[in-house]
Amino acid sequence: MELFDIVIIGAGVIGNAVARELSRKNYTLAVLDKEADAGFGISSRNSGVVHSGIHYTPGSNRAILNIAGNAAMESLCRDLSVPFIRTGKLTIAASQEEQAALHELKEQGEANGVPGMEMMDSATMDQLQPGIAGTEGLYTPSTGIVNPMALTIALAEHAHLHGVSYRFLHKVIRITQVQDSRFQIESETPQGRSALETRMIINCAGMHADTIAKLCGYHQHTIYPCRGEYYVLDKRLDQSLNLLIYPVPGTHSSGLGIHLTKTVEGNILIGPSNEYIADRMDCSTTSEIMEMLKSEGKTLLPTLVTSDFIRSFSGLRPKLTPPDVGGFDDFVIRYQPACDSVIHVLGIESPGLTAAPAIGKKVAEMAHHILPVSEKPWRPDFPDIPGIYRRPYPASMYSLDERKALVDQDPDFGSIICRCEEISLAEVRSALKRMFGPLTYAGIKNRCRPMSGRCQGGFCMPRIAHILNGEWGIPHENHMLKGPDSVLYTGLLRDGE
Numbered sequence: 024m025e026l027f028d029i030v031i032i033g034a035g036v037i038g039n040a041v042a043r044e045l046s047r048k049n050y051t052l053a054v055l056d057k058e059a060d061a062g063f064g065i066s067s068r069n070s071g072v073v074h075s076g077i078h079y080t081p082g083s084n085r086a087i088l089n090i091a092g093n094a095a096m097e098s099l100c101r102d103l104s105v106p107f108i109r110t111g112k113l114t115i116a117a118s119q120e121e122q123a124a125l126h127e128l129k130e131q132g133e134a135n136g137v138p139g140m141e142m143m144d145s146a147t148m149d150q151l152q153p154g155i156a157g158t159e160g161l162y163t164p165s166t167g168i169v170n171p172m173a174l175t176i177a178l179a180e181h182a183h184l185h186g187v188s189y190r191f192l193h194k195v196i197r198i199t200q201v202q203d204s205r206f207q208i209e210s211e212t213p214q215g216r217s218a219l220e221t222r223m224i225i226n227c228a229g230m231h232a233d234t235i236a237k238l239c240g241y242h243q244h245t246i247y248p249c250r251g252e253y254y255v256l257d258k259r260l261d262q263s264l265n266l267l268i269y270p271v272p273g274t275h276s277s278g279l280g281i282h283l284t285k286t287v288e289g290n291i292l293i294g295p296s297n298e299y300i301a302d303r304m305d306c307s308t309t310s311e312i313m314e315m316l317k318s319e320g321k322t323l324l325p326t327l328v329t330s331d332f333i334r335s336f337s338g339l340r341p342k343l344t345p346p347d348v349g350g351f352d353d354f355v356i357r358y359q360p361a362c363d364s365v366i367h368v369l370g371i372e373s374p375g376l377t378a379a380p381a382i383g384k385k386v387a388e389m390a391h392h393i394l395p396v397s398e399k400p401w402r403p404d405f406p407d408i409p410g411i412y413r414r415p416y417p418a419s420m421y422s423l424d425e426r427k428a429l430v431d432q433d434p435d436f437g438s439i440i441c442r443c444e445e446i447s448l449a450e451v452r453s454a455l456k457r458m459f460g461p462l463t464y465a466g467i468k469n470r471c472r473p474m475s476g477r478c479q480g481g482f483c484m485p486r487i488a489h490i491l492n493g494e495w496g497i498p499h500e501n502h503m504l505k506g507p508d509s510v511l512y513t514g515l516l517r518d519g520e
């Protein structure tokens with residue numbers, strides 16, 4: 024049976040950040056995920072905000088790892104060619120009561136070491152974001168935005184480049200200690216049961232981290248799913264938002280309140296709502312919340328019209344606090360009691376995306392403490408590989424001259440597959456070549472953004488089907504949206520079409 028030094032369960036932003044850190048050393052490493060690709064869990068369903076650190080109790084894991092993650096994010100994203108922008112953020116008080124809470128947030132931020140904070144009156148806020156209503160604001164210039172899918176995938180690709188083995192469609196169902204220092208992990212795969220052995224386990228299973236913990240014999244924690252729903256707005260409104268706008272969160276709230284954020288590509292997000300639910304897999308959106316977000320959005324952005332709402336989605340927070348308690352608990356990052364060959368990373372809700380680089384480092388140090396090995400040759404960035412285009416932004420965000428240069432280099436940059444996002448054939452091909460698990464439409468979308476624009480795939484999906492069918496020789500009946508459970512086509516309407 025295959026034996027690894029370390030197996031990480033979960034290929035979200037946390038598991039991949041840990042894998043990348045550990046890939047600096049001479050470990051044999053595998054990452055197992057039940058889904059068909061990296062980042063199909065919570066990591067692709069969030070606001071994409073790199074938080075400043077004002078919201079977390081001083082001295083907590085969330086505060087310390089947020090501050091360290093924020094500080095590391097810019098250079099990490101540069102190394103991995105991931106879009107990141109330091110937009111700044113305004114947290115706005117709408118009443119005297121909220122003003123008092125805002126000052127407390129500033130004090131908390133100071134205790135956490137958040138740089139450059141500034142209180143603002145309404146006139147100064149109006150200069151930053153014309154038309155914004157509020158009595159006082161707290162400006163945090165270190166807040167930023169990142170493409171969360173691109174970050175999660177780039178961490179995985181970089182770990183993979185340094186020898187980490189990724190096993191997708193491997194749902195871990197049983198863990199047994201076979202010797203003092205060895206575990207057997209059994210997974211369900213489309214081909215049947217599969218098993219491997221490892222000296223160490225790192226549990227980064229997000230929403231299911233408590234289930235994996237229980238499989239390891241650790242029963243301390245329960246995760247409660249708390250759903251956040253969003254609306255995505257058309258890029259037409261890109262210029263309407265200069266920075267991120269948040270309300271002052273309520274004292275017992277389990278989220279940070281409905282806010283307006285931008286994606287690095289220029290869409291505005293309204294959300295997320297905040298609702299405990301029973302089903303850990305239920306990422307649906309509901310008409311009640313959508314109506315609420317619509318009316319909230321129209322108040323915050325008066326020029327908003329119904330046709331600007333292009334898509335909705337939701338993400339689940341893996342909360343360690345039950346519904347009747349609400350609020351937040353700290354991240355749990357610890358060795359299993361009496362078994363330090365198992366490390367659990369549990370309850371990684373917000374700011375998990377921000378903290379990921381720092382969690383990666385912390386967990387890698389914990390693992391190395393138990394299983395020390397030597398360093399190996401390692402580079403922080405990607406080498407240039409012909410036909411693999413890694414750029415900090417999609418080609419559509421480059422100037423005309425830069426794009427002409429790209430087309431001179433490879434004419435496929437001039438062949439547009441996705442008209443809404445102006446994604447070229449060269450970028451789709453690069454995404455396909457970079458995938459080291461099953462090829463899925465969602466995987467292509469998460470890597471280079473076709474199917475993310477106004478038409479939601481109406482124009483580009485048939486073109487992508489054509490590429491998969493032609494260049495890649497994958498018959499239509501095997502085209503998958505996210506994996507074997509979401510096959511897209513059952514056959515052809517007419518012969519050859």
Ligand SMILES: Cc1cc2nc3c(=O)[nH]c(=O)nc-3n(C[C@H](O)[C@H](O)[C@H](O)COP(=O)(O)OP(=O)(O)OC[C@H]3O[C@@H](n4cnc5c(N)ncnc54)[C@H](O)[C@@H]3O)c2cc1C
Binds near residue numbers: 229
């Ligand atoms: C609505 C919302 C908004 C948020 N906004 C922000 C934000 O703006 N900024 C920020 O910093 N953070 C934010 N977060 C938090 C952030 O998204 C998460 O903390 C982070 O993505 C957690 O990553 P993860 O790797 O732990 O989880 P995941 O990405 O879910 O990864 C866990 C992986 O484990 C796999 N897995 C589970 N069970 C098994 C099994 N049995 N076998 C094999 N694999 C398994 C899953 O398939 C999954 O891929 C937000 C979260 C939500 C829900």
